[in-house]
Amino acid sequence: MSGITPGAPDAAHTPADDEQLPRASGPLTGEDPAPTRSGIFLRELMRGSAMTTVLAIVLAMIVGGVLIASTNKEVQAAAGYFFARPGDTLVAIWNAVIGGYEALFRGAVFNPRGNDFAAQIRPLTNSLGFAAPLIAAGLGVALAFRTGLFNIGARGQMLIAAMFAGLFAFNLDLPMWIHLPLTLVIGIAGGALWGGLVGLLKAKTGAHEVILTIMLNYVAYYLLLWMLRTPGLLQMPGNNQPQTAPTPASAQFPDLLGPRFPALDWGFVVVVVATVVVWWVIERSSLGLRLRAVGENPHAARAAGISVQRIYLYAMLFAGGLAGLAAMNQIQGNVTTGFGATIDAGIGFDAITVALLGRSRAWGTFAAGILFGALKAGSFSMQAQGIPVDIVLVVQSLIVLFIAAPPLLRAVFFLPKTDAEKAAKARAKAAKKAVTA
Structure with a gap:
């Protein structure tokens, strides 16, 4: 019986076999899998300034909705007996927020209650x-x-x-x-x-x-x-x-x-x-x-x-x-x-x-x-429904605040960090290790 010398290459194994076999990757190997094109596109899209702007507007609208609900008289009245009938409070909050933003849309973009098409699109011309x-x-x-x-x-x-x-x-x-x-x-x-x-x-x-x-x-x-x-x-x-x-x-x-x-x-x-x-x-x-x-x-x-x-x-x-x-x-x-x-x-x-x-x-x-x-034009319709016009100013300010603080937006919506933020975090971690060492 002929033995195989330890450490010697197998005669049946050729370098071409290595080229045909895919390289192992994953959590068991300690290496991250290579990102796909769709993954790269999605990551860059979520990091982009356009997505940051959209999410800043969404978050500002959410905060504005909280303010609309907290200043609404029906919501305040229903909150007095929240633990007895919580559904009334939730319905009042929904009606207040949806009614407020519906009034904003109706006063800034399109008014479906208009008598004719000209009256319906007049809010858009006011916004412009x-x-x-x-x-x-x-x-x-x-x-x-x-x-x-x-x-x-x-x-x-x-x-x-x-x-x-x-x-x-x-x-x-x-x-x-x-x-x-x-x-x-x-x-x-x-x-x-x-x-x-x-x-x-x-x-x-x-x-x-x-x-x-x-x-x-x-x-x-x-x-x-x-x-x-x-x-x-x-x-x-x-x-x-x-x-x-x-x-x-x-x-x-x-x-x-x-x-x-x-x-x-x-x-x-x-x-x-x-x-x-x-x-x-x-x-x-x-x-x-x-x-x-x-x-x-x-x-x-x-x-x-x-x-x-x-x-x-x-x-x-x-x-x-x-x-x-x-x-x-x-x-x-x-x-x-x-x-x-x-x-x-x-x-x-x-x-x-x-x-x-x-x-x-x-x-x-x-x-x-x-x-x-559009926010200015729609604020008049909101005010007609008893919503303070100052809420629109708060929404405008919050939009700029969130745009000026992208890390805050990424933390709220769990967005991927940018390369610059990752590098800054790595430097901070290295500096901390150097100090403790």
Whole structure:
């Protein structure tokens, strides 16, 4: 009997056999199985910014539902005898939350109770009308964000734009095809000059744009208020109230879909065009490349030969001009009976939220503006049902809060961690081991 030498290869076993046999993997081998294409796609989808945004909206709506239920009188009454008849409380909670969000949908998107199709889709046109100035101002803030500038001066830029339009365009007697675009251009120029002042001061003196924009917001407000209280400047003739004369009919945006949809005018079309222009400038032009380079690393951009100071000036000129466009949507479309010092209506600060929700991208900001416009339009229907309008503001704030804290969202919905989070956790664990050792 011939033996086999220990350690010697089997004569019947060839290297080709190793190539044909699949490699063992799994928990018993200590190795993770190779991920499939569908698994990789699903993991990347769950980690993506789009999923984070959707889940942030869902979670904010859930919290909003809790607030709606807790402020509902029927829910409060049924909760008094919860342990005797818990079903009544649950039914009251369901009716309150579903009724509230149904009212939001009915006031923002589609009203099935309308008499005809025009009445049914009017809420959607109202949402788009409310969204137009939010989108314009949000684009200005987003463009500054992409350049590394925190522009919180959209309010002041809107006020100065309205002031310029009132001073230099309201008293003109021109045909509409001249008066309307001239008023629009004057307002955009006023906002651009006020934003460009910030860029110039930052470029020449190094002053921080946050301090500059905050202070210039106050300057713009009180300057406009003084002009509104001074006869011969912006105050309506024969009136003691701090308000301008109505916007001339020849300077107003015509209704886009006719008089049955008064909230939607041609100003929305102008905002769509502005969105396309901003997208092209940032993502496709050489100027946009320099803007993004400065936003990523101004020191590296300077070393590459880019004039950082000039880019700061350009960025704030664009940002101010877009805020001016938002102001023109207000005085040429939404508020044509004369404006006061509160013509910005909080849009300048809401624009920061819109830009953050849109992740400083042109079309993301456009979608975020429509969402916030829908929330604003639907809030009136919710208020008619006895739901506090402040709940909508809470939902808006929570959306931004959850988007700004992706780890919180991943913990709530058990989403996979990103590679950066895994690396940070591994470094923390290694550092802890090093300390204990």
